[in-house]
Amino acid sequence: MLILDVFSPLLLLLLSILLPRYGCGAADIPEDTTSEFSVRLYHQLQAAGDQDNIIFSPLSVALALGMVELGARGASLEEIRQTVGFSHLLPGVEFSLLQNLTAALSGDDTHYVIRFANSLLLQEGVTFNPEFLHLMRKYFRADVETVDFSESAAVAEQINNWVENHTESKIRELLSAEDFSSATRLTLVNAVYFRGSWRNQFRPENTRTFSFSRDDGSEVQTLMMYQQGDFYYGEFSDGSQEAGGVYQVLEMPYEGEDMSMLIVLPRQEVPLASLEPIIKVALLEEWANNVKRQKVEVYLPRFKVEQKIDLRSTLQELGIKNIFTNDADLSAMTDGKDLHIGKAVQKAYLEVTEEGAEGAVGSGMIALTRTLVLYPQVMADHPFFFVIRNRRTGSILFMGRVMTPEVIDPNDQDFDSM
16 A cells, blocks of 8 residues: 655764864754754754755754763863753763663654664774763764775775665765865764654545745745544734744644644745744743644645755854864863864755555646535645654754645656656
8 A cells, every 4th residue: 555654854964073274064953852953953954944845853952962972071071061951960870871861762663763873983093082982882882983084985885885774874974075175083983764654644546746935035846745534723923923823733743642743834925033032941832742643634745855954153153162163171082182073064855745656646637625624624725834843852853844845747648657
């Protein structure tokens, strides 16, 4: 039977640590107690791209920063703890928290698949602290190996192959030879892969072409899925006209119901940019706690979101600065005082589609009627915000927005064959 699959969101976080005076970089961020940081990061990315889709993984950022934090001391350590949201914890508790969280999320693969993979590549001939390597394996189960970064092409190929293998070939060619030099001393790689099927699956024969109105006033044709089913739904208001008054929140669980996608949709005539400023941690909790299970008519476009982010400037804006400078203290990694973070890249991919539905899509238009609607109707035919989260822990696996879904050309010869 054909199913709708929220298929393989995956994500990759790469940090290269370079000698001073070489390279740029970025680092990474949030997690369970780091919801505030997750939202702040989203707002930074939103400000950088007016009409762009967004996809990133706060959890993967938290894991990568956790690996950096293991080797940090002094101001470098405190900036990470303060900015990410660990400062209220006893020193070191965050590592057990990250370890337990990833174990809990990846423990049940009968209903969904979440895979975490961490790798540490060291420059040949550089001596690293044995305790640092031990803790990397203990808390992050990181693979540790030595390479010669001066052989930049070979190292890039090795890392890209590793990432591709751990993300079911969804993340390709993350890095190039230009990302490394003889100054590179250490590279941390973190990959997260997720695949889940809806608890309530869409029937592919109900998918039709549909007009999607972008916030810049243009329209594109997309494939719109439809179903009437039991979901968690609520209508909320910001109490002013900033977000256009009332907006809709729909929570769609995956099989097993531990993981879900939360979709936040403004009124059709209200740009998503009007709603985004009100997104806060307290609102995320309010949405999750106050949506009620009921029958809802759902129109959701097929969409594919992919984004590669250089997080250095974003993290510096959020308060993590020291690790990117000559004053960085990463002395817990090695006795040398001359290391700093040189590069951080996150690449995420999320696809919402029907598995094997190529032969089941019709080419007719669905009428945009809202007359005689018996149940609440969520018509996602304009930009929306989304979160993929664990409903038990509140951990945010992915966060983003869809400004433009998967675009199709009804006049294309290949379309009729669908």
